[in-house]
Amino acid sequence: MQNNGKPRVVVIGGGTGMPVLLRGLKNLPIHLTALVTVADDGGSTGRLRNEMAIPAPGDIRNVIAALSDAEPMLLELFQHRFASGNGLSGHSMGNLLLAAMTSVTGDFYNGIKEISRVLNVKGKIYPISNENMSLHAEMADGSIISGESKIPLANKRIERVFLSPQPVQPFPNALKAIRNADLVVIAPGSLYTSILSNLIIPQVDQALQRTNGKVVYVCNVMTQAGETTDYTASDHVQAICNHIGNEAVDSIIVHNEPINKSVRDVYAEENAEPVVYDTDRLLEMGLQIIEGDIINHSKSTLRHDTHKIAKLLYSIIEQ
Numbered sequence: 001m002q003n004n005g006k007p008r009v010v011v012i013g014g015g016t017g018m019p020v021l022l023r024g025l026k027n028l029p030i031h032l033t034a035l036v037t038v039a040d041d042g043g044s045t046g047r048l049r050n051e052m053a054i055p056a057p058g059d060i061r062n063v064i065a066a067l068s069d070a071e072p073m074l075l076e077l078f079q080h081r082f083a084s085g086n087g088l089s090g091h092s093m094g095n096l097l098l099a100a101m102t103s104v105t106g107d108f109y110n111g112i113k114e115i116s117r118v119l120n121v122k123g124k125i126y127p128i129s130n131e132n133m134s135l136h137a138e139m140a141d142g143s144i145i146s147g148e149s150k151i152p153l154a155n156k157r158i159e160r161v162f163l164s165p166q167p168v169q170p171f172p173n174a175l176k177a178i179r180n181a182d183l184v185v186i187a188p189g190s191l192y193t194s195i196l197s198n199l200i201i202p203q204v205d206q207a208l209q210r211t212n213g214k215v216v217y218v219c220n221v222m223t224q225a226g227e228t229t230d231y232t233a234s235d236h237v238q239a240i241c242n243h244i245g246n247e248a249v250d251s252i253i254v255h256n257e258p259i260n261k262s263v264r265d266v267y268a269e270e271n272a273e274p275v276v277y278d279t280d281r282l283l284e285m286g287l288q289i290i291e292g293d294i295i296n297h298s299k300s301t302l303r304h305d306t307h308k309i310a311k312l313l314y315s316i317i318e319q
Helices: 017-025 043-052 058-067 072-079 093-105 108-118 172-179 191-199 204-210 233-244 261-268 279-284 306-317
Strands: 008-013 031-036 124-127 134-139 144-146 158-164 183-186 214-218 251-255 288-292
Touching: 008 017, 008 172, 008 191, 017 031, 017 058, 017 306, 031 058, 031 172, 043 058, 043 093, 058 072, 058 093, 058 108, 058 124, 072 093, 093 108, 108 124, 124 172, 134 191, 158 191, 158 233, 172 204, 183 306, 191 204, 191 233, 204 233, 214 233, 214 306, 233 251, 233 279, 251 306, 279 288, 288 306
Parallel strands: 008 031, 008 183, 031 124, 183 214, 214 251, 251 288
Antiparallel strands: 134 144, 134 158
């Protein structure tokens, strides 16, 4: 399964959690593939989707930036967001480039591939699907909320998420990458809108269950209002199991050090609190628990530490 002695690592996700993982992994001796959500519908991404009927470029843009070895100024330009100006206001330069390259090449993935080449990206980046799709959530009260950006705002308990139009076609290279992986990492991030929006693509569940590689979920450190209020670590995993079956996830990575009170207070204002690691239930679910101090303590916003988490993930491969 390994190619030229280098293990194949696949990271699945979107949002802010995924690029953090990728920045640390890109310099390791591995074959790295990122499978990225395309269900986002907010801001610049949402406008481009509506106007050009392309999959969401925003999360892809952030992954390209994380894996790029381009000059800092070029990356700054790629990530630049226009503050004012009629039509351009709020648009990100990278989103516009992805939309333009999709138009030039006639295909979203080809657009990603060409921009990745220009920006000297390490590893491969695949959209989880090449199609323009919408994410919907059925809430515990039976109501349906449509649109990735609107789901957390409803502030109701989420029962399940699903996609339209059906059937959504998975990107074949994405399925192949999962099946051939030595390690599949489900990145931290918004559980229902950044993570499950990937995992519920048809055939992705089967690929995760059949891969010979270990599937590890990097659990969120804090809960998220409107998505995972009061969720323990096992609740996060249970939500994944409810959508794609019990056999998909092998291990969970959890942060096991106290979180600074001043940081907790900032998050408390957003109705977020540290995720409780209910070890007994995780073990009952048959999961291997991997613990470590994996956050960056120097920031006021909690983020996984790029290098700590990369080191921990690499140690799993070597087991």
